[in-house]
Amino acid sequence: MNGQYGKHLKIPRTMSTQHPDNVHxxxxxxxxxxxxxxxxxxxxxxxxxxxxxxxxxxxxxxxxDNYVVKKLLSRYGNYxxxxxxxxDLFLTLRVxxxxxxxxxxxxxLETL
Numbered sequence: 001m002n003g004q005y006g007k008h009l010k011i012p013r014t015m016s017t018q019h020p021d022n023v024h025x026x027x028x029x030x031x032x033x034x035x036x037x038x039x040x041x042x043x044x045x046x047x048x049x050x051x052x053x054x055x056x057x058x059x060x061x062x063x064x065d066n067y068v069v070k071k072l073l074s075r076y077g078n079y080x081x082x083x084x085x086x087x088d089l090f091l092t093l094r095v096x097x098x099x100x101x102x103x104x105x106x107x108x109l110e111t112l
Contacts (some may be wrong), residue, residue, distance in 0.1 A: 009047065012054035012090055016046040036065035043068065044076050047089050054090040059107050 018039055025032055028041040041056045048056065057068060065071070073080050083089050098105035 008090070009052070011074050014052050015056055015092065016050065016052040017053040017056045017057050018042065036063070040065060040068055040071045040075070043091065044072060044079070046102070047083065048076070048079055053088065054092055057093050058094045059111055060094055060096050060101075060104065064107075 017105070018034075026034075026038075026042065028045060029035075029038045039057075043057070046052045046055050057064070069085065071099050072085070072091075072097045080089075085091060093111055096104035096112050
């Protein structure tokens with residue numbers, strides 16, 4: 001499929017999900033429970049060190065950092081100059097289905 005840049009759109013083969021169950025707390029965290037800041041670090045680590053080209057950003061059932069893209073680009077600007085979000089790397093949001101999770105429907109609107 002030809003994309004905006006005249007190249008074929010690269011479909012990721014793998015997707016990283018946020019902080020799977022670990023035996024040990026990940027090295028980039030300060031506490032047992034991951035914070036929004038830890039999730040931003042995790043997304044960068046997944047892209048830059050693990051080589052995943054897609055990270056799922058889970059917006060269901062919790063407070064999320066709405067500035068994840070801004071934080072990634074400002075903190076790791078050198079990396080993202082050569083690896084562009086939306087072209088080389090993807091951040092895919094997992095949002096609630098408002099027909100099923102009515103109390104979470106507002107999150108979908110905020111995300112869009």
